[in-house]
Amino acid sequence: MPIELEIFFEHILNGLTLGGLYALVTLGLALTFSVIDLVNFAHGDLFMMGSYTLFVLLTLESIVLPYWLIIPIVIVAVAFYAVVLERVAIHPIINKSWRTHAVTTLGLSIILQNAALIIFTGDPRQTPTALTASIVSPFGIRISMQRIVVLVVTIVVFVGLQWFVRRTKTGKSMRAVSQNPAMCEVVGINVRRMATITFAIGGAITGLAAVLIAPLFSVFPNMGALLTLKALAAIVMGGMGHVNGAIYAAFLLGIVEALFGGYVSFAYKDVISFGLFILVLFVRPRGIFGRRVGL
Amino acid sequence: MSQGAARSTRLPRWGRVALAISLVLLALALPRLTSSGYAINAMITTVRWMIFALSFDLVAGHAGAVSLGHPVFFGVGAYVAAILGPRLGLTFISDMLLAAVLMALLALLAGIAFFRIRGVTFAIGTLGAAIIAQLIANNAFTITRGPMCIQGVARPELTIPFTETTLRVAEPIQYYYLSLPLLFITIIIYLALTSSRLGRAFTAVREDEVRAFAVGVSPLRYKLLALTVGAGIVGALGSFQAHYVTVVCPSEMSLALTTTLLIIVFVGGVGSFRGVMIGALIFSILPRLLEAGGTQAISPALQQVVYGVILVAVMVFMPGGLDDLVSRVTRRLRKAGPREEQQP
Amino acid sequence: MSDDVAAAIVPPANVPAQGSPLLVVRGLLKRFNGVVAVDHVDMVVNQGELVSLIGPNGSGKTTLFNCVTGFLTPEDGRVSFRDEEITGARPDRIALKGISRTFQNVRVFPGLTVLDNLILSVQQHQEDSILKRALRTAQIRRLEAESTERAEFLLEKVGLARVRDVPAHDLVYGQRKMLEFACALISDPELIMLDEPAAGVSTALVDHMKRYILELHKQGKSFLVVEHNMGVVMDISERIVVLDYGKKIAEGKPREIQENELVREAYFGS
Numbered sequence: 001m002p003i004e005l006e007i008f009f010e011h012i013l014n015g016l017t018l019g020g021l022y023a024l025v026t027l028g029l030a031l032t033f034s035v036i037d038l039v040n041f042a043h044g045d046l047f048m049m050g051s052y053t054l055f056v057l058l059t060l061e062s063i064v065l066p067y068w069l070i071i072p073i074v075i076v077a078v079a080f081y082a083v084v085l086e087r088v089a090i091h092p093i094i095n096k097s098w099r100t101h102a103v104t105t106l107g108l109s110i111i112l113q114n115a116a117l118i119i120f121t122g123d124p125r126q127t128p129t130a131l132t133a134s135i136v137s138p139f140g141i142r143i144s145m146q147r148i149v150v151l152v153v154t155i156v157v158f159v160g161l162q163w164f165v166r167r168t169k170t171g172k173s174m175r176a177v178s179q180n181p182a183m184c185e186v187v188g189i190n191v192r193r194m195a196t197i198t199f200a201i202g203g204a205i206t207g208l209a210a211v212l213i214a215p216l217f218s219v220f221p222n223m224g225a226l227l228t229l230k231a232l233a234a235i236v237m238g239g240m241g242h243v244n245g246a247i248y249a250a251f252l253l254g255i256v257e258a259l260f261g262g263y264v265s266f267a268y269k270d271v272i273s274f275g276l277f278i279l280v281l282f283v284r285p286r287g288i289f290g291r292r293v294g295l
Numbered sequence: 296m297s298q299g300a301a302r303s304t305r306l307p308r309w310g311r312v313a314l315a316i317s318l319v320l321l322a323l324a325l326p327r328l329t330s331s332g333y334a335i336n337a338m339i340t341t342v343r344w345m346i347f348a349l350s351f352d353l354v355a356g357h358a359g360a361v362s363l364g365h366p367v368f369f370g371v372g373a374y375v376a377a378i379l380g381p382r383l384g385l386t387f388i389s390d391m392l393l394a395a396v397l398m399a400l401l402a403l404l405a406g407i408a409f410f411r412i413r414g415v416t417f418a419i420g421t422l423g424a425a426i427i428a429q430l431i432a433n434n435a436f437t438i439t440r441g442p443m444c445i446q447g448v449a450r451p452e453l454t455i456p457f458t459e460t461t462l463r464v465a466e467p468i469q470y471y472y473l474s475l476p477l478l479f480i481t482i483i484i485y486l487a488l489t490s491s492r493l494g495r496a497f498t499a500v501r502e503d504e505v506r507a508f509a510v511g512v513s514p515l516r517y518k519l520l521a522l523t524v525g526a527g528i529v530g531a532l533g534s535f536q537a538h539y540v541t542v543v544c545p546s547e548m549s550l551a552l553t554t555t556l557l558i559i560v561f562v563g564g565v566g567s568f569r570g571v572m573i574g575a576l577i578f579s580i581l582p583r584l585l586e587a588g589g590t591q592a593i594s595p596a597l598q599q600v601v602y603g604v605i606l607v608a609v610m611v612f613m614p615g616g617l618d619d620l621v622s623r624v625t626r627r628l629r630k631a632g633p634r635e636e637q638q639p
Numbered sequence: 640m641s642d643d644v645a646a647a648i649v650p651p652a653n654v655p656a657q658g659s660p661l662l663v664v665r666g667l668l669k670r671f672n673g674v675v676a677v678d679h680v681d682m683v684v685n686q687g688e689l690v691s692l693i694g695p696n697g698s699g700k701t702t703l704f705n706c707v708t709g710f711l712t713p714e715d716g717r718v719s720f721r722d723e724e725i726t727g728a729r730p731d732r733i734a735l736k737g738i739s740r741t742f743q744n745v746r747v748f749p750g751l752t753v754l755d756n757l758i759l760s761v762q763q764h765q766e767d768s769i770l771k772r773a774l775r776t777a778q779i780r781r782l783e784a785e786s787t788e789r790a791e792f793l794l795e796k797v798g799l800a801r802v803r804d805v806p807a808h809d810l811v812y813g814q815r816k817m818l819e820f821a822c823a824l825i826s827d828p829e830l831i832m833l834d835e836p837a838a839g840v841s842t843a844l845v846d847h848m849k850r851y852i853l854e855l856h857k858q859g860k861s862f863l864v865v866e867h868n869m870g871v872v873m874d875i876s877e878r879i880v881v882l883d884y885g886k887k888i889a890e891g892k893p894r895e896i897q898e899n900e901l902v903r904e905a906y907f908g909s
Contacts, residue, residue: 039415106554110554232422508729
């Protein structure tokens, strides 16, 4: 294979991994947004917390935990963090305006980022796993197993979530809440409990994302802020509340960033993705992928 | 959010005039009470945050458009002073005016584009724009020198009218007195735009855009008014800042400024003059008190955690902010008569 | 829903005009995602007339309201007011031309006091000079005083004088409804459009409102009212327009409508 083509595939692959990261983070955020109509500006910080949890578990001195055991621990941990946030700060303001939502969750984000800064310092941390080191090379392209796992898991989670919201009782209730919360109260669906469940699921997905993807990048306190914004960009580009569209947009952002970063300018790759986002905002305020609303 | 306007316990007219005069005198006399440059720097910081927060509150509190990109106008205003000013051979005052006019124009264009977007999407979009601006400031090395910062911005030189004397400003106390007129102008503009007829129109736009249309208020027009005026003020402030610290860095438009603004305005009392002023005062003094109180300087991260906790706590427990608290306390003290019964 | 839209066009009102036409709607069409909400409707409100718009739920009454007042842009057809075309104009412009309206689910500004809600509803009609307002010129102060006086008069009329300085979010539903009603009157509009004024309001209050509407009507005000309460409609209307599935199916005096077969079918299903 010619070297140019190999590099191109490399970039595409990077883009897909990045897209997988964005997609998983977006999925959790889009879930809370569509079910309880709240944009959580601290969502990316859950990813950060998951990543540090992974870091702590990997560097425990007393016990060496295998990666397959760490995965469920981190998932449960982040789901727990999300529920705590929801109970403590979001639950009381859930019926307020979007301004209150935005300011409160931004406040949470400030707390979490700076707490991480105090606990772990600003030094980037690495969380290598056995999978990052194992390389496969189909068609002469070298890929780490970790990336393949990320892509597979993204797809599995996405399909699984679709199944969940369409087929299970809880999932159907969530859809109902997203469409008409007032009516749900009438028919006996506990809207508040649904909010907590939604946060738990969103947290679990984010925990999964963190435990799988953090090993590919470095971990630092404000890594979540940029992720939140990428996920928000994906949600807006996908057409607010349209989860499928948001996922496509997340992959689009990942690939555009990887290609632009690889071929044009690494320093400006985020400028391009946010520029793209703002362009979409102006040209198609309802998003690029249709306008079907709902899960 | 605006109950403050409707319910706040108002002093009688003479009381307000007396209060205003005494506050002005206090502001003028304050630096005379101390010789410490540290204290005077704290005063300048306070004035700066008051101006910054008032201009932000015009947009976020009154027009209801929580823009997370407000510091961009501050930062670009500072860069205007650092880059454009010297090339055009402008002096301090004309530099500030140029920054104000340019930022107002920029805001007008940005507003026309961004105000097509409603609700939380607006906040997200402006946050994206702010990050773009900061990335450019960091990376456009040939223009901004990136994180190396532009150094050596000229200190102000003022020609005193009707004399040949030129005043070279260098001392903190001089900067303080230079910052006061900017604060007074800001206060006058803020009060003029937010009381009486304009204030009502802003409340309409913030609370219910649909209904605002129905009473003949164009939401876009009022949002643009708030944004252009707010950006103009903060552009001038950015220029002032550049001439004060003589260095302009990309951090002049960082998101840390946005979070501080949110904290000042929302903890103080969004949409309330008194609240914003109290908030700016507290959050300018608080970090220095924390420093002075402890044996060693408090880390910025811990300070941010404390701020964040205060912000979230206020949003959850006291959505009206400190302003609402003050109103309630004064009402309690005066034992104001019970509200009218509600039967038509 | 019929694709044959041309067939749906009903000939213009064959009702004798009592004054010159004030509001003229011609061939108004509005669809939502392909579903026709208002289907080539023609209707006229003449100067000094009190017209009611009725029809089952989802028959397009509110959509028609929104098209007339500029909150929705019709896909086809024209709306003119005092011989001036206002189709697709911005809602604030239309409001300032002299059409005031209320909303189905009461809309008042919760953070403003009752008095401020009223003054706001008239201030834009008086002037909208930002500079004058900021400087609070003598003219502005005079207008404020006049508006306050007029607002107080209206508050007396609708029975809200005692809650003058209470923020609107502290009002009970009926009071908000009356406040919104008063807001629709204060600018002395040519045409007053009320969207379900009697919905959710006590009988006593409905009577009060009804009497006041008739009083204003006698003084020459024109009304277009959407209402479900048939008692009210039959009592106050001079003329009734009936919509069903977005089409105008009948039009006439209250008695004629009561006896109309099509209307009965639409309401009670054959």
